[in-house]
Amino acid sequence: MPRSFLVKKHTNSAKKPNYSELESPTVFISPYIYRAIPLPLIPQAEILSPGAYSPITVWTTNNLPLSPLPSDLSPISGYPSSLSDTSSKDHSGSESPRSDEDESILTKLTDPHGVETEKFQCGMCSKSYSTYSGLLKHKQLHCDAQSRKSFSCKYCEKEYVSLGALKMHIRTHTLPCVCKICGKAFSRPWLLQGHIRTHTGEKPFSCPHCNRAFADRSNLRAHLQTHSDVKKYQCKNCSKTFSRMSLLHKHEESGCCVAH
DNA sequence: CTGGGGACGGGGCCC
DNA sequence: CGGGCCCCGTCCCCA
Numbered sequence: 001m002p003r004s005f006l007v008k009k010h011t012n013s014a015k016k017p018n019y020s021e022l023e024s025p026t027v028f029i030s031p032y033i034y035r036a037i038p039l040p041l042i043p044q045a046e047i048l049s050p051g052a053y054s055p056i057t058v059w060t061t062n063n064l065p066l067s068p069l070p071s072d073l074s075p076i077s078g079y080p081s082s083l084s085d086t087s088s089k090d091h092s093g094s095e096s097p098r099s100d101e102d103e104s105i106l107t108k109l110t111d112p113h114g115v116e117t118e119k120f121q122c123g124m125c126s127k128s129y130s131t132y133s134g135l136l137k138h139k140q141l142h143c144d145a146q147s148r149k150s151f152s153c154k155y156c157e158k159e160y161v162s163l164g165a166l167k168m169h170i171r172t173h174t175l176p177c178v179c180k181i182c183g184k185a186f187s188r189p190w191l192l193q194g195h196i197r198t199h200t201g202e203k204p205f206s207c208p209h210c211n212r213a214f215a216d217r218s219n220l221r222a223h224l225q226t227h228s229d230v231k232k233y234q235c236k237n238c239s240k241t242f243s244r245m246s247l248l249h250k251h252e253e254s255g256c257c258v259a260h
Numbered sequence: 261c262t263g264g265g266g267a268c269g270g271g272g273c274c275c
Numbered sequence: 276c277g278g279g280c281c282c283c284g285t286c287c288c289c290a
Contacts (some may be wrong), residue, residue: 164276165271172270190279191268198267212265218282219266226264246285247263254261 151166152159155173160166175185177192181199186192194216197203203213205220209227214220225231225243233248234241242248 167277168271187269188278191270194268214265216265216267218268218284219264221282223265243264244285245283250262 151161151163153166153169153173155170158169160169171187175187177186177189179185179192179195179199181196184195186195197215201215203215205215205217206213207220207223207227209224212223214223222244228243231241231243233243233245235248235251240251242251
């Protein structure tokens, strides 16, 4: 399924999602709960401090360790020291042509006048450039894009084409966002935020059709399906519709489609 | 068994 | 590049 739905929606009605009931969601933030419970709900500075988790290391196919995932993935306890020993220094965005996995070659050429010049040569297609940034641009636009060395996660087998995506994924292993109330850890701050609502009882997403409210937007969306005559997920055989895909799957598995 | 709610995971886009 | 946010999806539990 294409991910074009990920485009941020605006209040403009022409850009609304398919969920017609979502067109005018009565979303409000109720701060009273936060006032009633004087807890440090999202102390970002502490929860997300660098000390809460080890810095991210980029694992490429070249340095992917063979050792399996450590059994202790607690976000609070220590992580393998190997996680932090090579981090960041090779990825600071500097112009230095120094990288452990960079196959580029720095060659010295002598022109007809006997003047020695340095050339930066691509290790993949042998094209040479007078500046490292030129080589870098070439690699980003051409060679790396094709025979892309994916960024591989140390903890699992997943690979990503961008460093940012890998870093985001690694958070699902390191879980740097810790709930101060119960200690549960999450990969992203807003996941923690949603979790904290389970403690505070805050339900900022209200159904415009009934008086129900939800702490989670996805749950409101699923709930809105229950107000719809024709639900989103339809059985191809009996045309019955369901509010959730899981219900459709259950329906299919329980026999409707078995006869065919 | 079915329908619905609660909680949460995770990839991708926007700023 | 990172944070915030969007959306889809899944699992579990309960009525």
